[in-house]
Amino acid sequence: MDFPIWVLFFFSILIGDVLPATAQNDFWGKYCGLTGNYTKGSPYQQDLDDVLYSFTGTNNGFGFYDSTSGQANAAALCRGDIGPDACRRCVDDATRQLRKVCPNQLEAIGWYDLCFLRYSNREIEKEIDVSVSGRRRDNVSDSSYDQWNQTVANLLGRLRREVASGDQLRKYASGNITAPGLSTIYGFMQCTPGLSSTECDGCLVGIIRDIRRFDRSLGLGFHRLSCSIRYETYSFFNSTWYPAPPPSGERYDAPPPSGEWLPAPPSSGKCGYMAPEYAMEGLFSTKSDVYGFGVLLLEIVSGQRNNQFRYEDQPESLLSTAYKLWKDNEGEQLIDDRLTLNVPIGEALRWINIALLCVQEDPQDRPTMSTVVFMLEGDQWSANLPMPSEPQLSFARFVAEFEQTTTSGDSNTRPLMDRSRSLTSSC
Ligand SMILES: *[C@@H]1O[C@H](CO)[C@@H](O)[C@H](O)[C@H]1NC(C)=O
Ligand SMILES: *[C@@H]1O[C@H](CO)[C@@H](O)[C@H](O)[C@H]1NC(C)=O
Ligand SMILES: *[C@@H]1O[C@H](CO)[C@@H](O)[C@H](O)[C@H]1NC(C)=O
Ligand SMILES: *[C@@H]1O[C@H](CO)[C@@H](O)[C@H](O)[C@H]1NC(C)=O
Ligand SMILES: *[C@@H]1O[C@H](CO)[C@@H](O)[C@H](O)[C@H]1NC(C)=O
Secondary structure (H helix, E strand, O other): OOHHHEEEEEEEOOOOOOEEOOOOOOOOEEEEOOOOEOOOOOHHHHHHHHHHHOHHHHOOOOOEEEEEEOOEEEEEEEOOOOOHHHHHHHHHHHHHHHHHHOOOEOOEEEEOOOEEEEEEOOOOOOOOOEEEEEEEOOEOOHHHHHHHHHHHHHHHHHHHHHHHOOOOOOEEEEEEEOOOOOOOEEEEEEEOOOOOHHHHHHHHHHHHHHHHHHOOEOOEEEEOOOEEEEEEOOOOOOOOOOOOOOOOOOOOOOOOOOOOOOOOOHHHOOOOEOOHHHHHHOOOOHHHHHHHHHHHHHHHHHOOOHHHOEEOOEEOOHHHHHHHHHHOOOHHHHOOHHHHOOOOHHHHHHHHHHHHHHOOOOHHHOOOHHHHHHHHHOOOOOOOOOOOOOOOOHHHHHHHHHHHHHOOOOOOOOOHHHHHHHOOEOO
């Protein structure tokens, strides 16, 4: 940790007492809120004790913690490259330290190199205009400036696109760039995973604008509440992520050249499940595979085929039945009796949750396949899986009609009342 040689500077529209760290083990930056104090023994203190006591159990599996108890809300985020143990240590430290340095404030924020923690009596999603940042004292030489400026801009542009395309569990990217006459530049960017890609991008663009006036510094870090950027001329992050980053080709925002690896259209009668975006627009990506995997997983859990699914002896839609039961805490009604002999109920319920995340309408809301594998592998982080929203059946009619037209002339064209069941089934 090399912050002593940094010049720290702070922006705070709320003129809070954000102060630079002084001693080792202190926060890099902290903010003790000005909206009010609580008194010893008050209900708020009880809520805050409760929320922080159980906090380390709320990791979403990728270093994001989020919890509420009564009036007290808390959230923490670890840098995307650090593993679960280092992350837990950092958040534990931050929890203890922040209560110490902001002893009675309703709201407090502390930033370490590897994690940051915030608690508040207001909604934790509310962005407040507090940030902590620092830059290296040494500057790039005048003769290298143009090259430097362009190279940094290229790196930041690349990372920005990558972060914003992350999933609901992790929005993080790191990388390096080289240019003639310059040392290699290393950087990372991160957003709170719950942000949409537009919100994440907006937050990062704000930082990029703010740091422009320090574009001669050979290193720079800037942390807001929902996003961070840092770059250096030495490697300061672990380029082996935890877990391994998805293989290339995972990006869904760059459709492959048509004809190259588009799957055969459903009319060919091949087995598989169509993601809505493929049925609607012919857009195919590995996120469409994730969708198909989700449907398959629900079939395994329920022991029934998607296109012949029955619930309480009635023909129903597998996806919406699974969602309804899961949402009403009755997910075990879906589970095939044969499965319960071998798999604990809690595990099967996790599978339903994961499957429902895979069949989200918007590909951006679906996890990547490597995230799915990680989530299935289990609970070494006692992971709180994100809540899926209801699978959209608005596509059902389209798919059904699509099937009808492509099978026109076929004597067993499905009746329209059957459409929700025929959703995404292509065989
Ligand atoms: C809150 O407590 C701090 C001391 O911890 C004090 O400096 C500050 O003035 C108090 N703020 C209010 C609004 O009472
Ligand atoms: C680097 O540039 C800043 C202005 O951008 C200046 O204030 C600072 O003194 C420079 N540092 C050195 C070591 O020259
Ligand atoms: C540095 O690069 C940015 C982004 O490419 C550009 O907008 C800006 O004008 C450059 N600054 C200078 C002083 O050349
Ligand atoms: C720089 O990034 C590339 C991938 O873009 C990676 O293969 C390489 O190992 C990185 N170099 C260092 C020194 O980290
Ligand atoms: C980097 O991450 C990998 C994978 O999680 C881990 O095995 C390794 O120990 C880490 N290296 C450092 C220096 O933290």
